[in-house]
Amino acid sequence: MGSRLVDQLGPQTVAGATASALAGHIRALILDGRLTVGERLPSERSLALELHRSRSTITRVYGLLERDGYVSRLHGGSTRVTLPHPIASSPFEDDESAIDLSIASMDSTPGLYDATVRSLPRLATLRGTSGYSLRGLPELREAVARRFTERGAPTTADDIIITSGALNALNLVLATIGRRGGRALVEQPTFPHALEAIHRHGYRMAPTPVDVDGWDTRHLSDTLLSARPHIAYLIPDFHNPTGATLPDSERSRLAAAARSSGTHLIIDETTTDLDIDRGWNPTPMAAFDPRVITLGSMSKIAWGGMRIGWIRAEPSLIPRLLAVRPSFELGTALLEQCIAVELMSDMAALTTHVRERLRRGRAAVEAGLATAIPGVRMPPTPGGLSAWIDLGAPISTALSLAARERRLILPPGPRFTTGGVLERRLRIPISFPPERMAEAMSRLSRAWADVNDGASARGRVLEHAAVI
Structure with a gap:
């Protein structure tokens, strides 16, 4: 089996590249977050064998890095990833002129302030308690359960645990049922931080393709039945980043295949309520099999700053999750739970605001692309947070780095994959206000011209290219 470095580089990058070019590609992987600080890289000899290059070339590559x-290299020892000292976590963190398209999210719903005010009496009644909420407020668990039931998956409050966001929920599930060294089926592309969490828990990835027109369902089922992965992490509603939705008929087949393979289905519903004009409402995966583990969140429909998520699981798993949770968290903030109760009491208003905001954002991206990148079209995007763009050539990383020179943070397609592929693709959020997106598209247009003119100052850009 090849090293993770070579998997991330990808065959197109490796073929015929000079030492300087290889070093540049590895720098991009480090700054893009696909290689982590402290990660051990292959030895010169091993990497030379994998790449079918001379050892002197690899020595030159590592020397440049x-x-x-x-x-950092130890004589006769290991080579590990580091970052130059001047680099901060985000080079544009305090720069209001920068536009960060790596975060596909909206600002808060207009109802957040009023919901906060209404939540205060509920919070006041809790002052006599310990303040720790390991399972979550009963009122919020009931509201979440009611939402599942309305969508077609009968659920009670006993099936719900409230968490500090969906990613927190995923880590709790993995800490509870994880099997280090096991296989994890993941979509390609998918949410990068979920990939990082699954990798950190020791899983080996088994990718299955998904695009704007949906999943290769035969490949998905065949992989489940042949590889028999321990878990499968999937986003079937307005998939991030492609925006695709899995039809009910395929959900039923997927649930049946997972039962046959003994796979734990972990379904991320963070983007479920981000409908613009899809025209139909899918049935939750949990309705097809009670053993499905579902993750949800308020962050995309209310505000990312309100860290409220949840887990829906079968009753036998709930005590196990609660037993593990205190090892890294003692509950979810009560004020945010009280606010979430108020917000969920009027989901119709919440989703209406989200729909209109995304509709305007989608129109702005479509209009901007028409002038920013001639010949590149926006695919159908009936909902979700982003448009998954086909650039027509494997230049996503080059365009991303050129965009940073224009103070535009735009993660390339490979950031959403397990192996350095999808260089033709680019994720552009549709969640930004039209005026902000118009400026972003203007900067993207200039970056596109830089790439096509060969004018991108790659060395200088790479020194300030940490992706968040």
Whole structure:
């Protein structure tokens, strides 16, 4: 089995590249977050064998990286990923002129302030308690359960645990049922931080393709039945980043295949309520099999700053999750739970606001692309947070780096994959206000011209290209 570095580089990158070009590609992987600080890289000899290159070439590659501060090497020992000292977590963190399209999210719903005010009496009644909420407020668990039931998956409050966001929920599930060294089926592309969490829990990835027109359902079922992965992490509603939705008929087949393979289905519903004009409402995966583990969140429909998520699971798993949770968290903030109760009491108003905001954002992206990148069209995007763009050529990373020179943070397609592929693709959020997106598209247009003119100052850009 090849090293993770070579998997991330991808065959197109490796073929015929000079030492300087290889070093540049590895720097991009480090700054893009696909190689993590402290990660051990292959030895010179091993990497030379994998890439079918001379050892002197690889020595030169590692030497260039070490010179610029991207690796540290011990004589006769290991080579590990580092970052140059001047780099901060985000080079544009305090720069209001920068536009960060790596975060596909909206600002808060207009009803957040009023919901906060209405929540205060509920919070006041809890002052006599310990303040720790391991399972979650009963009123909020009932509201979440009611939402599942309305959508076609009968649920009670006993099936729900409230968490501090969906990613927190995923980590709790993995900490509870995880099997280090096991296989995890994941979509390609998918949510990058979920990939990082699954990798951190020791899983080996088994990717299955998904695009704007949906899943290769035969590949998905065949992979479940042949690889028999321990878990499968999937986003069937307005998939991030493609925006695709899995039809009910395929959900039923997927649930049946997972039962046959003994796979734990972990379904991420963070984007479920982000409908613009899809025209139909899918049935939750939990309705097809009670053993499905579902993750949800308020962050995309209310505000990312309100860290409220949940887990829906079968009753036998709930005590196990609650037993593990205190090892890294003692509950979810009570004020945010009280606010969430108020917000969920009027989901119709919440989803109406989200729909209109996304509709305007989608129109702005479509209009901007028409002038920013001639010949590149926006695919059908009936909902979700982003448009998954086909650039027509494997230049996503180059365009991303050129965009940073224009103070536009735009993660490339490979950031959403397990192996450095999908260089033709680019995720553009549809969640930004039209005026902000118009400026982003203007900067993207200039970056596109830079790439096509060969004018991108790659060395200078790479020194300030940490993706968040």
